[in-house]
Amino acid sequence: MGLFGFFKNQFIEVIEWTDSNTNTMVYRFPVHNNEIKMGAELTVRESQVAIFVHEGEIADVFGPGRHLLYTQNMPILTKLKAWKHGFNSPFKAEVYFVNTKQFINQKWGTSNPIMMRDPEFGMIRLRGYGIYSYRVSEPTVFLKEVFGTNASFDTSSIEGQLKKMVLSGLTDLFAESKIPALDLAMYYDELSERGKEKMVERFNAFGFEITSLYIENLSLPEEVEKMMDKRTSMGVLGNINQYQQFQAAEAIRDAARNEGGGLAGAGAGLGAGAALGNMMANAFQGNQQQPVPPTAQPDKVNCPHCQSPNNAGAKFCGECGKALQTPKVPCISCQADIDADAKFCGQCGTKQVTEKTCAKCGNVNAPDAKFCGDCGDSL
Template structure:
């Protein structure tokens, strides 16, 4: 039984996240003069005997051999033909694909004057669209019958991470300044990545570095410096630290809290910590010793600090 020829060709996107899909022709031939309808944010591509014949933007197109000169040349007929012909038809979504994710699959190594070699991770998002359907099909999509954005997104991550590392090295930023210069990094990375994507017929319409994760040791150092810079009243700080320590006893505390708590409470135990003095009226040395022991039990002070303070307090008795 002879299959009817295709006279009307159109396709609604099977999913908004589809980049490309093959028109299901059931091995039918296309009637010369068939009508091809391409919707907005779509392009259609004709493939004849494995070779690209033509690309059609949004609109209504009459598929005649005189309108597709390349088709006649591929067939080897000098004056065209009126009989039906076989061609594969692919549709493409050319709208923007937004909020695609990227990240460094492994930490990026950067040099820093204060910390030496530091490994950091970065994450972000970007938007892309197909700008050259023929090039995209030839250089990337041609081996797929259908292609979704998820497959492409996974591949693109391998292109983005090395460019991020190159820009980071060239920027010569201190590791503590990276997070504050994300906008500058965005502007420098986007052109480097675009140069690669152009070869695939793609355009990056927006690119963002949304976060940079610093190593734990850098964060701890930053917390210590920031915490100590904020301390202006040691008495208030010690009270606040004690309250925080009680609330976080089972979860542990950051190093800066431990050290600040120890410093504040030790000063509270003996405000004139430089020279031992005899206990004055009303002073409760035993209470101070009890507080000191509590600090030691909580591992907020070292063995040496505990022994030294204990000896000073005992001399006041």
């Protein structure tokens, strides 16, 4: 190997990046005068992407692996430089390493309470916090939209923007869910999953992919929590009247154990006894419920035609409209009241027949007569 070949080998560079900071998202490799020797070795590790930028324009993108930089494996840069054939002279380009691993344990939390309407407590203020994680899914989009030309970029540079995006989406999600405040803890997983789906499009606009989102806690204002504690205490106590009776009995027992002497003690004991007596009377009186007098029910009669119940004074059936009271006539034998259209008496069993009067001469004939016995006219 000649002297020229020796110096040529000294110019070949090794381009690589080992990240010592877990939050670094982009690192620009320092190249003297942006000049890279043709044939330089580029090492891209897992969870990294190397991007070559020529005169402010994104050129070639290299994934994980070991790459030797020649015109054959840099098609875009070769086209931009108008290289028509391979050569070994240096070329100018900027090299950016983009970290594509997941950035986990990114925290979100409500700086101001979320106003929402609750069906049980009315208007309430809700606070919450949790974590999310994301990674760079489109390195070229990220460089164009967010990174720019900085020397390095870490998660703190975009933390505020992402946090506000997450809070905006979750606030809208909580209001749309209309879940009662007391039941929110039952839906942490469901709300987290829906919140992640809501963030997908917003993160994609920056070249990111949101990989997880978790709601760790949702809390109510202190005054609402105190109200809930009081309601819980009332539920534990159960029947308030029984609790008052128990308190009165305990007070009487304590008073009986108090051995106060002298007239002052006797007077205090009498006063305490009177007060306890009133307490007991009120407690036991409150536990007694006055009986409610039964409401008088109107008499009912069944319709003789459709058997529907009707008030006793009604003349016509409310269901079928027929008369409820059939006209009464005396029996021709025993004079008992029977229905006007009855054929037999319900008391004596006599068949009820009526005499036939001749329409022509007015002569009264027997019930079964077919002709008038006086004038012979047909009945």
